[in-house]
Amino acid sequence: NAGVTQTPKFQVLKTGQSMTLQCAQDMNHEYMSWYRQDPGMGLRLIHYSVGAGITDQGEVPNGYNVSRSTTEDFPLRLLSAAPSQTSVYFCASTRQGAGGYTFGSGTRLTVV
């Protein structure tokens, strides 16, 4: 039981490049979310999903796309990276009706 797995752990991009941050969970959780963490800002919700085929925007969705084709996977896509997207990204999942999310260990992204 691996929990929530995020890859890669570290990534450096040039401005304008695209990439996908991967997230997978093996707990059959219906809910999955992406957060970004910046110093002094706590964690802010980017996008979330309540089940396969269903996604919605969070607090800071601009510049990011998501899709949920399976229960297990919830990738986050940056179509054209900007320096403002330099951050630590966390994926999380939980069962429907449960209060607390289980978080992955994060992806540290730097855009230069």
Added chain:
Amino acid sequence: GQQLNQSPQSMFIQEGEDVSMNCTSSSIFNTWLWYKQDPGEGPVLLIALYKAGELTSNGRLTAQFGITRKDSFLNISASIPSDVGIYFCAGSGRAGGTSYGKLTFGQGTILTVHP
């Protein structure tokens, strides 16, 4: 933007001291959560609160869900060096909205424990 105000922003204490931190909101939440984050890791759930007025303990940790559902506190008794980290409050299921599945986080409290 952020709707949870967490205080204090940082604390420097001696090993063995008790710690108290709190979180307030302008909105009512149906669930309050407390997380701890170690350096280089994701947040780990410490305590979940589901009912207004609920008081819940997890070892040396105690948390309470405010009667108005707009606030919560976390106490740590007899602190030890491994308590060092960032503590976050989070609210889920905002009353009157469709926010189930979404967490709103406080800014975090950075705890430093001196041996």
